[in-house]
Amino acid sequence: MAVGIGIVGAGTVGGTLVRRLIDEHDALEAKTGLDLEVRRVAVNDVAKERPFTVPDGVLTGRALDLADDPSVDLVVEVMGGTGVAAEVVMGALRAGKPVVTANKELVAARGPELFDAAAASGVSLLFEAAVGGGIPIIRPLWETLAGEQVRRILGIVNGTTNYILTRMSEDGASYADALAAAQRLGYAEPDPSADVSGADATSKAAILAGLAFGTWIETAAVHREGIEGIARADVAFAAELGYVVKLLAVAERTGGGVSARVHPALVPLHHPLAGIRGATNAVFVEGPSVGELLFAGPGAGAGPTATAVLGDVVDAARELLAGAQVAPRIRLAAASGVADFGAIPTKWYVRLEVADRPGVLAAVAAAFGDHGVSIKSVRQEGRGDRATLLVVTHRAAEADQQAAVAAIGNLDVVAEVGAALRVESDEP
Amino acid sequence: MAVGIGIVGAGTVGGTLVRRLIDEHDALEAKTGLDLEVRRVAVNDVAKERPFTVPDGVLTGRALDLADDPSVDLVVEVMGGTGVAAEVVMGALRAGKPVVTANKELVAARGPELFDAAAASGVSLLFEAAVGGGIPIIRPLWETLAGEQVRRILGIVNGTTNYILTRMSEDGASYADALAAAQRLGYAEPDPSADVSGADATSKAAILAGLAFGTWIETAAVHREGIEGIARADVAFAAELGYVVKLLAVAERTGGGVSARVHPALVPLHHPLAGIRGATNAVFVEGPSVGELLFAGPGAGAGPTATAVLGDVVDAARELLAGAQVAPRIRLAAASGVADFGAIPTKWYVRLEVADRPGVLAAVAAAFGDHGVSIKSVRQEGRGDRATLLVVTHRAAEADQQAAVAAIGNLDVVAEVGAALRVESDEP
CATH class of the missing domain: 3.30.360.10 (Dihydrodipicolinate Reductase; domain 2)
Incomplete structure (x- = not known):
């Protein structure tokens, strides 16, 4: 049984996807057993030249019609943005059609609402391409690492x-x-x-x-x-x-x-x-x-992104043919709160432009210490009127790091806080 | 609705798995929405001390009974080997129960037969832990990279x-x-x-x-x-x-x-x-x-392997609850033949112990050339009676590389072929 695909957007990724669904149709069927048919491609300008050829009637300017189009079993949204794209995705999910999207912005902005709509209809919302392009990371996170x-x-x-x-x-x-x-x-x-x-x-x-x-x-x-x-x-x-x-x-x-x-x-x-x-x-x-x-x-590019979208299409099509209500892959737990940013422990690298004279390091170290930040290493570059001090701290709360650096910036001996960057490493 | 898990094998991986299913039951349920219950753990010696505690009647010596045990919805095989394990897996699949296994040897040896049995029953056979331990690779290959x-x-x-x-x-x-x-x-x-x-x-x-x-x-x-x-x-x-x-x-x-x-x-x-x-x-x-x-x-170890098994268990349980026939994830195409090993193009590194005298390199190069192998680089280490020649070739058919090296080993000027190893790189 053929699965009718409706694609919204035919830019770099969408165009590549349509071309591959058509050109590699038989190879895909041999590999997956699925007969994937491009039934609609919704674009802004149907007259524009495209890198693919589709039968008459496939190109359409009416993206929002795909949700109710009986020839479309599955909707792929690769137009981007959070405007029309959101309407397309919500419409398809509400109509009980699985949706594949590459739209990180939309998923990030409206994730919970979209997941609820998908769960209510018992269909999947898949978005492997939204993070890391061709790198499989969404699916490993919610499947392989589910436990x-x-x-x-x-x-x-x-x-x-x-x-x-x-x-x-x-x-x-x-x-x-x-x-x-x-x-x-x-x-x-x-x-x-x-x-x-x-x-x-x-x-x-x-x-x-x-x-x-x-x-x-x-x-x-x-x-x-x-x-x-x-x-x-x-x-x-x-x-x-x-x-x-x-x-x-x-x-x-x-x-x-x-x-x-x-x-x-x-x-x-x-x-x-x-x-x-x-x-x-x-x-x-x-x-x-x-x-x-x-x-x-590769985190971007038409080829890798289209491969990730295609993987989701195959998965959604398999589920469609199985004919079941799909159990949601994600459960948002209201219980786990969002941490206060100021309380998050981080390590810092701080570059200070200082006067090279006795007592500078003591003053800087005291300022860190006053805010509960301990120093892991200090290194001085250059001598003379102006020297550069490179400080790497141990882990401490973000707010304390910020307060320490602000205080250090006000020290007489410190001409400038040249840089303050976090350090991500496994050491404390 | 609880999903009844039957586990065969309680060694390092199995023991860790049982412990996590019990200890992390609530966290798992919060994350996945699944109530996973350990109903049977089949072991060789039910009297042996275990790193987990299960209610009376859960430990059993009768692994083969799990297929027909009505309390078991899903079978996990972590005993290894291709003997009893094969019977356990086949029995469960034939009885219409999804199977999760970490058994690379079994999957490699009897894959096609097992996939057929799973497809006939419309259930999944999952084996993420069989390759690369905790690294998600099976699922990315057959899902994300399906296209x-x-x-x-x-x-x-x-x-x-x-x-x-x-x-x-x-x-x-x-x-x-x-x-x-x-x-x-x-x-x-x-x-x-x-x-x-x-x-x-x-x-x-x-x-x-x-x-x-x-x-x-x-x-x-x-x-x-x-x-x-x-x-x-x-x-x-x-x-x-x-x-x-x-x-x-x-x-x-x-x-x-x-x-x-x-x-x-x-x-x-x-x-x-x-x-x-x-x-x-x-x-x-x-x-x-x-x-x-x-x-x-991490490619091995109880923790990573149990995580991979657990991911499969979650996935299979979700499918079970959806109540659908599962479409097979893999289709074996009889069409693609296995390549003749001798015809596969590879690059070689060859270490030759040679006499350090004029004409040695010419003789070696001629022997490679006679077999259609061209040389990418040569380097001589040491001088005197005995020198070492390090040759890296361009890509050529395996059989030609082997024949060239055999011929070189017979040259008067070559004391010994010290090593012949393939080189895997993107260059020709």
């Missing part, structure tokens, strides 16, 4: 920023030059702000936290810092200290609840994430029983 | 051998010393032959090939070479040439068909698998659309 009390997830989930930081680290490039290179190569948009500000990664951090901990964190509640302020000097100093700077999405369960945050961080060179270079993405999962898992691969 | 025409899988799927090779590479240890260290630390059995001979990895290679290509390769048809013959010298020479020696499970689709093989190989230092150290496992998947994916984590 694991995941403790922490560290993700490099934005290829643009990882490419920029890799250039800064490996070529000694400045942020501006590395960004320009990323734009030349098509890794960064002409307006790169969604990537470099960490905004793209916050949606993914929220989704990872939701799946791992069953607590949905609003995207706006994800603490966010971008990489725009990263100085070449700190990337070089980090390397001297045995670290590499990465933009991390962190989803964590601590005593105070669960949390999600996105910020640049120093990662020890021996950590598996330190070796993730260029536009590659990776997700590192820690759990008490399973230990440490690393998933790495 | 990908996977080209090649390279796996480090045996922690014992990877530990031994890591010690040889990082400490310059001999094979014997590294093996002894592995035994002291419990990474290797007193009789290490199943691991060091590559036998353990062949089952996993066969399973990976079957899932990726839909062609089931008999374990006995998987080409196998172990690490017993690896000399400290070759590990050191490999490092000088920019490689590290790993025991690889390779599942590959070439022009001549699909193949699976297990052997030590030189992996370039920049390859993601080169950084997989100690007892860690990793699977590297290459596909035309998805690019390159890496999955890494």
